[in-house]
Amino acid sequence: MESSIPVIDFSVYRLQIDDEKTVKIDDLKAIADELLSALGGVGFFYIKNHGFPSDLVASLRRITREFFEQPEAVKCQYARQVATNNGWVATGRESLNPMRPGDYKEAYNYMPNETGQKWPEFLPDFVPLHTKFFTQAKKLTERLLDVLSISLGLKDRTFMRNCHRLMGHPGNCTAIRSLYYPPVTKPLEKEQIRLGEHSDYGTVTLLFQDDVGGLQVQTKDGNFVEVPPIPDTIVVNTGDLLQRWTSDAIIAAKHRVLIPEEERKKELPRQSFAFFVHPDDEVMIECLDGSNKYEPVTGKGYLDMRFAVTY
Numbered sequence: 001m002e003s004s005i006p007v008i009d010f011s012v013y014r015l016q017i018d019d020e021k022t023v024k025i026d027d028l029k030a031i032a033d034e035l036l037s038a039l040g041g042v043g044f045f046y047i048k049n050h051g052f053p054s055d056l057v058a059s060l061r062r063i064t065r066e067f068f069e070q071p072e073a074v075k076c077q078y079a080r081q082v083a084t085n086n087g088w089v090a091t092g093r094e095s096l097n098p099m100r101p102g103d104y105k106e107a108y109n110y111m112p113n114e115t116g117q118k119w120p121e122f123l124p125d126f127v128p129l130h131t132k133f134f135t136q137a138k139k140l141t142e143r144l145l146d147v148l149s150i151s152l153g154l155k156d157r158t159f160m161r162n163c164h165r166l167m168g169h170p171g172n173c174t175a176i177r178s179l180y181y182p183p184v185t186k187p188l189e190k191e192q193i194r195l196g197e198h199s200d201y202g203t204v205t206l207l208f209q210d211d212v213g214g215l216q217v218q219t220k221d222g223n224f225v226e227v228p229p230i231p232d233t234i235v236v237n238t239g240d241l242l243q244r245w246t247s248d249a250i251i252a253a254k255h256r257v258l259i260p261e262e263e264r265k266k267e268l269p270r271q272s273f274a275f276f277v278h279p280d281d282e283v284m285i286e287c288l289d290g291s292n293k294y295e296p297v298t299g300k301g302y303l304d305m306r307f308a309v310t311y
């Protein structure tokens with residue numbers, strides 16, 4: 001199936017440009033327009049020429065795979081802590097679509113600077129690689145947020161970035177979620193899939209998928225279309241909080257991951273990284289158009305409401 005999801009060339013604001021202030025608003029107008037039309041359409045787009053180091057993605061993939069391939073008894077020692085959201089989530093533990101059986105996936109949530117967290121110390125590069133990945137993803141996100149501010153017609157190009165100042169520090173819930181979809185070697189429960197239909201909770205999500213495929217997004221007519229892997233791109237999608245913030249001008253599209261139909265592909269595990277971007281806990285999310293369509297809520301207040309439903 002031909003992909004209907006736009007690919008935006010991010011080279012004018014790629015990570016290798018050291019000083020972002022040298023990039024003028026006029027230089028960003030063209031991608032801001034593309035971004036707006038993507039978000040007003042399917043709500044998903046790819047970015048290419050973003051400058052995110054591909055070897056870092058590969059290294060993080062290798063080390064998290066090593067973790068996921070450990071016996072259950074080992075992984076249990078690093079189980080997700082409710083208080084921090086950090087740690088390992090077992091297969092079937094979550095149903096992102098509550099109408100379906102548990103998702104056929106495992107996950108590991110990582111937030112930097114979590115004190116009291118027990119890290120997989122048998123993988124010495126686990127934390128340093130996550131930290132490096134977080135730093136790069138944060139930098140790219142800040143640039144995306146600048147483009148988003150321009151797209152939304154906000155006077156201050158740094159408005160959105162400034163609502164996310166604490167990414168990677170206490171007071172902000174932005175996290176890397178490493179996903180591992182085990183090979184499907186036995187019949188699953190009826191209606192069980194790799195990841196149930198859902199929309200993300202936060203502002204935006206950066207998604208780094210491997211080459212296995214299976215991700216689909218729901219378009220406005222209700223049909224699901226493929227979000228096929230494209231080498232060296234990052235998938236970007238918007239979350240519910242941005243929908244609320246923009247009084248539904250930008251929609252958080254539902255998406256899911258299916259079990260491959262081809263037998264050969266079923267036996268391949270799939271891996272992806274989602275960088276879930278959240279505003280600072282104390283930022284008050286009020287409709288940007290002044291409509292008050294939704295009650296103001298703090299970033300943290302909204303996330304707590306959503307977690308209460310998922311677990």
Ligand SMILES: O=C(O)CCC(=O)C(=O)O
Binds near residue numbers: 195207209215
């Ligand atoms: O694994 C994927 O491709 C999608 C992950 C996702 O949508 C999520 O974790 O919210």
Ligand SMILES: [Fe+2]
Binds near residue numbers: 198199200255
């Ligand atoms: Fe998602």
